[in-house]
Amino acid sequence: MFNKLSLCQIPTPLETMPRLGMKIGVETLLIKRDDLLGRGLGGSKLRKLEFIVSQALSQGADTLITIGSFESNHVALMSIVSRMQGLRPIVVLRVPTGKRSHTFNHCIQNSLEVETHIVEYVEGDIASQAMVRQKVDSYVSELVDKLTQEGHHPFFVPEGGCCLEGSYAFVEAFDELHKQMQKQGYQKYDIIVPVGSGSTYAGLWCGSQRAGAEVKIRGISIALRNPRCLKETRKATERVCNELGLRSPELKELDITDLFIGDGYAKSTEWSTRGIKLALRTEGLLLDHTYTGKALGAMITLLEKESPNHPVVFWHTGGVSGAVDNLFGLF
């Protein structure tokens, strides 16, 4: 369907979490280890980049540009992949005025000597946060024009790899997991996954539809409230459905909760703190407070109430750099 580079160590392991399962009263709790994808500190963004960067190369790109923040896993991994492919990485970061975080992901960018442009906004000021998106978009298009005039071939990688190819990576990732589950005799199960832009969720949802699988994809929104989160995710899902000839979902068919966001993006919550501690103490797993810790914390709270009698798979999407930052007390 789409060409891709070969960057990921796949299939990633599917492991059981018996100690965590026992602690929360779930008989079959599994974990899909996309934190072990194989470059940098791993993370599922690498699956998206296999497809996106392949497309960039086929269009003759010599430069990759993306958007993010000091904490962004996508920015760090895109920078790594750019260098691996001999491309020039350029990143535009949204940063609260005067704030410079020394995150692990930003250290990776620095050691890769990535060209970094900063667009500032006033933290906590909603108008300023809304404006910064526009500012970043026009900054990027000016950058693209300038580079093109200079004879370069820039390729824009959407933030978080949120695009058709990025989501399609997770249609294939669903197939990968489903084969592993079927091999263990499981047909019917739930997947729990963190939701940022919704493009990962979209790919998994479409994968399960395409396979006709009895699998519920349950998303935990880490920042966006509903109905916006559901609408953004449906938009991402529609893109893939159109490409694969699948029926697009109704909003009510997407199972994404916004109950565990707390104060917002990258803000710890009582659930994330509990999830991070329990995962490390019971299974030796590193989770970050932005994505995987929030999602696992939410999962624990939900499953303790539900006591499901079918298997549940937690999709560990990575974010190990954030877990390291967390351990160093950065947040």
Ligand SMILES: Cc1ncc(COP(=O)(O)O)c(C=O)c1O
């Ligand atoms: C570790 C991790 N998990 C989950 C997500 C969310 O993915 P999506 O934006 O596709 O919903 C991200 C996005 O940055 C991420 O870095």
